[in-house]
Every structure is written in C-alpha cells, then in structure tokens.
Amino acid sequence: MSVVESQHPARWWHTLEEVRIQCDLCPRDCKLHEGQRGACFVRAMRDGQMVLTTYGRSSGFCIDPIEKKPLYNFYPGSSVLSFGTAGCNLACKFCQNWDISKSREMDTLMDAATPEAIAQAAAANGCKSVAFTYNDPVIFAEYAMDCADACHANNIQTVAVTAGYMRAAPRREFYAKMDAANIDLKAFTEEFYFKLCVGHLKDVLETLAYVHHETDCWLEITTLLIPGHNDAEKEIGELAKWVAKELGPDVPLHFSAFHPDYKLLDAPPTSPQTLARARRIALDAGLRYVYTGNVHDQEGDTTYCPNCHKPAIVRDWYEILAYELTDLGCCKACGSAIAGRYGHFDRPFGARRIPVRMAQA
Helix, strand or coil: CCCCCCCEECCCEEEEECCEEEECCCCCCCEEECCCECCCCCEEEECCEEEECCCCEECEEEEEEHHHCCCCCECCCCEEEEEECCCCCCCCCCCCCHHHHCCCCHHHCCEECCHHHHHHHHHHCCCCEEEECCCCHHHHHHHHHHHHHHHHHCCCEEEEEECCCCCHHHHHHHHCCCCEEEEECCCCCHHHHHHHHCCCHHHHHHHHHHHHHHCCCEEEEEEEECCCCCCCHHHHHHHHHHHHHHHCCCCCEEEEECCCECCECCCCCCCHHHHHHHHHHHHHCCCCCEEEECCCCHHHHCEECCCCCCEEEEEECCEEEEECECCCCEECCCCCECCCECCCCCCCCCCCCEEECCCCC
C-alpha cells in the first residue's frame, strides 16, 4: 500500500439494498449511494464498498505539551505528537478548528505518514504519547487504531481528543486501543446539541460512561463555555452533578473559554469570571479536579491534593511552575494519591509547539 491511500477499506457499515450502504460508525447512520460521501465528508461509497478517503493523510504534525489537549492528570509535563486529518461528524457552529474539521478540500491534507512512521517519529522526538486531535478521530478510526497499534509496539501511549459521538460497536474497539481521552461534553441540554451541533446529548453521555466504567482509558472532559448558550449556573450545576454521580469525583473537568469563530460570531468571548464561577460550581458539586482553560488563571490551572488541599502541580496555562508529586503520583505533602497516570518527572516540555514534517517514503 502506498503511504497516501485515498480509498482505504472502511469498517462498520452494512448493505441496505443493492445500490445503497449505511455507515454504522456514528449515530448519523449515513445512507449512501455510489460516489456519495457521508456527513463527515471522509467516508464514502466506492464500488459498492465503504472507504476512508483520509487514511495515511494529515493536516500536519506538531509536538505539543500534553496540557494542550487538555490532559492535566495524564503524565503532566510530557510532550505529545499531535495530528489530525480533515472533516468531522458533528456540525458545531462554534467550531474552533473549523478550517480543518470543516474542510472539503483534500489539499488541506499536506502531510502523509504510515502508522509505523508516526510511532517512530514520536519515539525519536522523545514524545510520551501520540494524540489524534485537531479534527475528530472517530471519523478516521481505522487510521487512528492502526497508529495506536504501532505506537504501543514502540512503548508510546495514545490519546484521543474527541466529541465522543460514536456507536457502541466501534466504540468498544476504538477505546480498547486508547490510553487516554479528552471528550467534549459540549453542553448539558439536548436543545444545544441539536441546534448548535446537529447531534444528540445522550450518545455522548453513553460514550463518557462507557469509557470510564468499561475501559482502562484515562478520561478527562472539556466543556467550552459559550456566553448565553451553555453558561447558565443551573446547567453548569446539572452537568457537574452528573459527572460526579455517574463518573465519580476523580474525573477531571475542564471549563474552556470560547472566542467567536466560524458561524457563531455574535456571542462574546467567555470572561475569566464566568470560568471561575463554573469551576466553583463544579467543585461544590463534589468534583476534585476542575480546571479553567484558554486563559491565564494559575488557580484554575493548578492541581490540588484533595486530601490536604496543597498545590500538587502549579501551572500557568501550559507551563508547569511547581511539581510536588512522587513518581507514583502521590502528594509529597501528605502521601495521598492524585487520580491520573504518572511517571518520573524531570523537566517539563513547556508551552512550545514544534512542527514536524514527516518523510514521505
């Protein structure tokens, strides 16, 4: 197979009748005739079969701090090789990566690499993990899963940054190969999901519960707070209470600041005060690790020991300013375990972003 494969066989579909097939990857259940593409744009019917048109192709590779995903309780301070493809299976009007996720131009995919090349690049650059991000890895699941196998063969961890919009069968296979995930819980109302994302809340809640309770994948959650749409105290409280009750108090929750973009230009940017208020609501609901994102907020970026309440990891955005954990992830002050995945901490990668160009064999 060539490195750039535009018609890689896809999984999770079935034949409806002689002239149509149905995609079974996500709740959209796209039904396609010959030559048509699904709502994600990258899964298509060719010669009576479903194919993935972006296998082996990327919008670019960069080395990031793991905190940028955001993952705060997963090997803090480590570096991650990040990449995405194009397209998305949701239609969020506020998408912050719309130039990639909403792309209909295959020329957006300028770089190419086999799963083995990606794993080797991560190892060569000292990355602890590889992240499938920028657009949703659900829609390029076959590529992401093959990359995960290659990464694990090279002792590299794998990270999915996703909206969690996925059917049960592919979800089982996909998350069996992921070591960590940050899943967007975009709001806590069906109205928001339907009107602003063209999706459904219940499917995301099912994914969150499945990942936390049925897999070994470390889970963190991000909610982008959009003024006037999902930032009401009542909704934030209900969201936090659901996380505490259904997933438990140790699942980190990130409240991230919105900036006007794509098709939602009339909402103002999220204020630091709104983020701080949401964080306090979630802490009062019983969550132990609640963070703020896309702003400079040292208190909101810091991991506190839930037992002695002393700062365990002090951050300012992606910079780690102090690290007071043992290699096993225990608070140096009182010995209590901090939920997450940890290892030897030496020198943090920092806030750098380093582009990586893959050699095209």
